[in-house]
Amino acid sequence: MNAADTFGTGVGRLTDSAQPAWSRAEFEAQLRANGTSYHIHHPFNVKMNSGGCSREQIRGWVANRFYYQLKIPIKDAAILSNCPDRAARRMWVLRILDHDGHGGEEGGIETWARLADAVGLTRDELWSLEHVTPGVRFAVDAYVNFARRAPWQEAVCSSLTEMFAPKIHSDRLATWPAHYPWIDPEGLSYFRSRIVLANRDVQHGLAVTLDYFKRREQQERALRILQFKLDILWTMLDSIEKAFPQ
Numbered sequence: 001m002n003a004a005d006t007f008g009t010g011v012g013r014l015t016d017s018a019q020p021a022w023s024r025a026e027f028e029a030q031l032r033a034n035g036t037s038y039h040i041h042h043p044f045n046v047k048m049n050s051g052g053c054s055r056e057q058i059r060g061w062v063a064n065r066f067y068y069q070l071k072i073p074i075k076d077a078a079i080l081s082n083c084p085d086r087a088a089r090r091m092w093v094l095r096i097l098d099h100d101g102h103g104g105e106e107g108g109i110e111t112w113a114r115l116a117d118a119v120g121l122t123r124d125e126l127w128s129l130e131h132v133t134p135g136v137r138f139a140v141d142a143y144v145n146f147a148r149r150a151p152w153q154e155a156v157c158s159s160l161t162e163m164f165a166p167k168i169h170s171d172r173l174a175t176w177p178a179h180y181p182w183i184d185p186e187g188l189s190y191f192r193s194r195i196v197l198a199n200r201d202v203q204h205g206l207a208v209t210l211d212y213f214k215r216r217e218q219q220e221r222a223l224r225i226l227q228f229k230l231d232i233l234w235t236m237l238d239s240i241e242k243a244f245p246q
Contacts, residue, residue: 022216119187136240
């Protein structure tokens with residue numbers, strides 16, 4: 001059994017391998033159709049982007065998402081450790097640099113920390129992870145463990161939630177300045193940077209996925225892997241919503 005099959009997440013065995021494979025265009029369309037499960041539709045995110053969240057809720061969300069930001073380069077390093085393809089590694093390592101920073105670039109972890117500054121969290125609060133809920137820790141750690149244990153192409157497939165990310169970042173940039181004028185606009189630079197970077201990352205992740213998952217049962221597995229990642233993001237908001245009700 002593949003290591004990824006050990007998760008109770010619907011990422012396991014698939015059936016009906018006799019069906020013909022989807023074409024590349026059809027397969028990509030199937031992947032993109034999963035966007036209906038993206039956390040942009042979660043009630044907490046809808047509330048946040050419509051101006052309905054309190055300062056405590058915004059701070060709670062920022063503090064909890066920081067745990068996810070911290071784990072992204074660790075997840076990406078796990079993918080690299082399983083990948084024998086030099087060309088793929090040279091592309092994928094950019095994601096680690098994007099988040100950890102390099103040269104004169106501060107990176108996504110630091111720009112998220114500046115978002116925390118802008119919403120009134122202290123650096124000690126943020127880095128201590130004291131506000132991170134058990135549910136968020138469990139969900140994020142499950143994602144990192146999946147990336148460690150799955151074939152690298154499957155872990156790449158799980159990253160394709162980035163197909164839907166530019167919209168969620170654009171929405172925050174469009175609505176937060178009016179709904180939350182107490183947040184320093186400079187703190188929103190993370191969302192600006194990710195629109196461009198997510199589009200770049202999706203091109204590579206899609207190419208790997210479309211090339212690797214050739215047979216119909218493989219393609220259906222890819223859909224379940226993507227749904228697993230979508231469930232991770234949704235579960236994080238479930239936990240945040242319960243921990244910060246007002």
